[in-house]
Amino acid sequence: MVMRTTKGSPVSSPTTLHDLPDKLLELILLRLTSPLWLVRAAATCKRWRRVAANPNFLRHIARPPHLVAGHYHYYRHHSKHHPNRLAFVPSPTAAFGANTRRFSLEYLPGGSSPWELIDSHRSLLLLAKARSAHRRRSFPDLVVCEPVTRRFKLIPRMEEMKHQHCLAVFLHDHHYPTTMDARACSSMSTYRVICVVYIECDGVSNGLGAVRACVFDPNRSTRRSTWNQRPHATRWYMVKPSRAMARCGVHLRGTDSVRFLGHAARAWFWSITDDDTMLVLDECTAEFEILRLPECIRGSELRVVVDGDGDQYNGKLCVICLDRGNQLRVFATWRRDHGNGEWVLEKSLRLAAATAGLAGYKEGYFSNGSAAKVVTANTGAVTFTPAEETWMFSVDLKTMEVAHCKSVMSVAYPCELPWLPTLRA
């Protein structure tokens, strides 16, 4: 028997993994359950790279659930502590240690300072060019970038809409996870940007307007586009209102009459002031719909909408609202195809009583009838502050436990490692 050390060189080991048929090599690579491991294995030699980069192979790989590299914290206001406004905080489970240089956005045109971070989706970030104060709500010039691979794509504003109010801009990936083939595509080619604009109705004096969705799709063939036929046409197009929406004709009274509530169950939600409805924008169709609120919620202030069951999509969403007297209630409901429009009260909590024992709590919080404000929200927890002054505490949506948090006022955008990893044979 040939004795071998662990550092066995090709000479002393007549048979190695390298000699295996491709089929067996694939079986081994399939068992590398983290993309980090797979990408590293594919960087060992030409043959392994060829096997791993084969789309037929990549199709068999299940997406691992969480590959969050870290969070970009965006500080809405300038401060001494955060001169850059944008900071990357690696997640403790990621493999980068303190090396966050990879995630710097200085490679964007003009560096990172002219850009405001407004959304993230998987490995991509969406940034808008900073606008002067009086144009703050106009249609922005945008850039989509993938920090890890240092790629970016500038998206000039939609010229036709430049004078309209822009309510929100979102980034999403409309292929994932419905088609298998899309999983082998690069993340930079499957995203869409959706911009929600408010268009004032002509000839109506009392400030009535309508919301429309404008979509930027880098893969959309310009030939199909009915909106813009010019040869240099950008890939922006406006989504026609669905028949149901056209029939009920939703009109808003000014841009201040809607407030963004969050993303859940593959849709974005807004509350409409003085109305018993929510405005819903479906992620896939980019069409609006109206969700009627049940009797039990009317009159209380809607604050946040979050996914009901984490990553697993079952159409469930949780609507968190505050009543007079700051009683927090969590209602669950299900979107169209998943439920019959029922609303279930899942949890409730009196904020004043629950937070009274926390450090820094002051007598008089939550007392004057104005509802607490939401700082950030995700599937697991919501961070509130009383309306009186900034004093943050989080509410765990599973246990309804409250905890004081010291974090600064920033919005955190998760950024994942690209999946599938870019592999070129």
Place this chain on the structure above:
Amino acid sequence: MAAGKPVVMVTLVSSDGQSFQLLEEAALLSAMVRDTIQIGQGRGPAGIPIRNITGQTLSMVVVYCNKHYTAAAAADGDDAADEEKKVANKKQLREWDEQFINLEQDKLYDILVAANNLGIDGLVDLCCWRFADMMKGKSASEIRVKLGIRDDFTSEQRAQIEKDSPWVWSRTT
């Protein structure tokens, strides 16, 4: 073990002429043996010749088949109600697998190829997991050292890899 059934043995003959006798039911874990017996061959005293697999490797495969056959037979014999015992047995078998496959690379390689040729899915799976475990948490160059792979990338390719996925060279947990 099921009593009263006639005991049928088959003989597997390795490429270097060594013979291994085992219960037919244990040998049926191999799709290749299954096919051979189905077409009415291999039951004779000459046995089933296994090409390209040496006696040393085949002996290991036979050990694996015997163990897994006995475990499956024991599980069948048990009362279905005893869930706890079943879980414990499964755990025991998994531990045995881990011990069994804790081998040096060249042997592991031979067994993987043999299991693949014989069509023993469980053993193929086990070997692949073992190889994958050797790579987990290692950087590209560490994998090369561990498995004896020669780096044959051109400098352009290396630059491209570095650009596409800059983290490949550093180590992770």
